[in-house]
Amino acid sequence: MTHITVKVDGTTYEDEVEPRLLLIHYLRDRLGLTGTPIGCDTSNCGACTVELDGESVKSCSVLAVQADGGEVTTVQGLARDGEWTGLQRAFHERHALQCGYCTPGMIMAARDLLRENPHPTADEVRQGLEGNLCRCTGYQNIVRAVLAASEEGVTA
């Protein structure tokens, strides 16, 4: 067991974890933060994307011990006092989700994209979200939502 200290969505947690424990399982099974789902076992789908120290990561490909001393933001930590972020609003208004399973990861990946490239073209959005799979929307409304958020100056 390894002792870790991780700040998740603003709260600091200290835990003893198996070194092999994946960050996603730490979030879901130990902390009960089930807002971030798991969609595959080969790091292809991106459903489990979170931010670790300001960078988006697929939390199925990070060990909990690697997050020791770090700060994690999940989709559950985005809204402030019930106020959605610009990306969350854009996803809602542009119908960028259907079943919603990929949505937490998609929103976290889109945040990362807009941080690095605040005014992407549609093609850049498509390339930038390549690591996040959606089976419902055909992506068109996701692209529209990210572009709309970008136009409104949203970067987070």
Next chain:
Amino acid sequence: MTETVEREVGRARPRKEDAHLITGQTTWTDNISVNGLLHFALLRSPMAHARIERVDVSAALERPGIVAAFSGRDLAEGLASMPCVWPVTEDIVMPDHPPIAVDEVRHAGDPVAVVVARDRYTAADALEAIEVDYDPLPPVLDLEAALAEGAPLVHADKGTNRCYTWPLKTGEDFDAVRQRAEVTLKRRYHQQRLIPNAMEPRAVVVTPIAASGEYTLYSSTQIPHILRVLMAMVTGIPENKLRVIAPDVGGGFGSKLQVYGEEAIALAVARRLGRPVKWTESRSEGYLATHHGRGMIQDIEIAANRDGTLLGLKVDLLVDMGAYLMLITPGTPLLGAFMYPGIYKMDAYDFTCTGVFTTRTPTDAYRGAGRPEATFAIERTMDELAAELGLDPVELRRRNWIRHEEFPYTAIAGLTYDSGNYEAATAKALELFDYDKLRAEQSDRNERADTVRLGIGVSTFTEMCGLAPSRILRDLRYVAGGWEAASVRMLPTGKVEVVTGTSPHGQGHATCWSQIAADVLGVPFEDVEVVHGDTKAAPQGMDTYGSRSLVVGGMAVHHAARKVVDKARKVAAHLLEASENDLEFTSGVFSVKGSPEARRTIQEVAFETFSSHDLPDGMEPTINAEHLLDPDTFSYPHGTHLCAVEVDTETGQTRIRSYVCVDDIGKVINPMIVEGQVHGGLAQGIAQALYEEAVYDEDGNLISGTMADYLVPSAADLPDFVTDRTETPATSNALGVKGVGEAGTIASTPAVVNAIVDALRPLGVRDIRMPCTPERVWQAIEEARS
């Protein structure tokens, strides 16, 4: 007279489902946790076909944290064979299908043992401690070889790999028609196996109350109601002691229109141990254990005259059932049987479908279920015929399709299409696509032998959806009905609960049913809540699949809400001391004609009914109402899709340059949701054309066994779509609506393949097997050259 002002229907309402999904406040089945929850893992066969000689779980049991372990034989008692509810012929071969294999495994991934542990890691670790001795048997993989005399058998006790043969012959005799035809064409198409890939892997949780024998089954399912009935039958748990909940469900596409062994195993383990249990599949486990779609060989023969007039169509299918018959495995191709003639008129139709057992994961419904395969076959063949006759492919279609003034039209396969306007949809699509300009560019590029060729693909379609009239289901030997239930409850505070038997998993029923109910009742959209997916809260239903939810379930909501208004009118008339006939009902307000100050809102009537102090004599104190709707007919959406591709003849790479579709789904409740359904359908249909295939090696191993090996397209792999609609209302329901869930998937696959073949036809290419990967396209070009 009841008047409703349509304030909601037709409005692009952002969805009320979204709030919890974009903030992570979800209840996916795997999120559910209760005290004392145990996790189980399944040991699965690494072989496609083998006798199980021995299963020893004792070493697993000795590991810390392991609560129990069972072989298939250990669990067999008390579990019946898994159900198939569509025995399509009288003499269909229905093999035994234990939820967990006992004597023999018949596909890679067949479960053989289960371990139950305090957490999921411990359970997964313990699988390696289970010893299994297998005696290998030959795999059965080739559909034609499987039917040959002396072929190895998937189910030796049945003496054959032939599951059934189902014929449909309508109109004139095809052979006679072939004799008088000026042209006949034969083609063979392969519908590759596809893996549905709902983003949420399947998961099951069972919480038992052992003392009273009550069980709650949470499952990532499209069909909580059907699941409850069938799980009661499989496990022997009385139906009234079994509650099934489909919480948030992350997509289905048919893969969760299923009753799975893991659901039965979860109930059996919970019953044995008296403890709550959970199982969640990993993605690669799901690739083996969750049913696949498509998987058939299509032999098509078309007979026509030189002017393009179609005379007849002959279809022979060999369909890969996989190792077992799942819920509707044998019936899935029959959903396409009536659609091979598409939107075209002809004199003869001769269809035969043969189901074949193989040692692969079972197949079953995948978005479109039979209809994409049918549409692919006819639309590919129409393009081939157009090329043969030197006709423009759109012109050939125009010469044969049912004209709008001919509706209702009884098509050759026997179904009566209620409405449609193929001319209008096609004209609109051609205009949006700029067809003539693209044709000109294509011919220019062909003339200068451009290495990157332009191809144009067209596909029309109609489909039978809105499943389904129960009497037709009876005639097709499906054991259940096709009705749907809804109830509408006016609460004392004026809020509304709509209880639906549909079970959404991304479709937006809560939003759309709210729009429908709000209009009928004249209440605010925000005041309506939709209850679904829990057999205790929404006790009756037939669930969600086959583009049925709106045309059956949504219409049931509409009718139930109308009944509420009818009942409320009686109360209002009594309270206003007026005759019912003198009342008007507009925007939720009953008023007396000629004296507008005499009024009651429907919310006031709801409270008056709740208090029941002054109701008409003999009236039950409720204005709530229920409606069960059994549709009279199917729903027949249609559309025209056009795809332009650029194919690099040196690399075989295909790029979709533009994609235009004009769908006619009748009247639309929420255009934003409809557009989203079309987009997603297009993506899946295009994925079949270009990217996806479940590939097996010669031993029967699934070698596209992870998401790294099976190409689910990303945003970077798909184009922007231009989608539009024409609106020819259905005449079969009061709102004029048709189904939309499968439309995009049905028409897009042939549009893309037609475009690729069209690009390469000048080089001599006549067909490319799906998925049209760069390698296959390049090979087709090379073969044509040599």
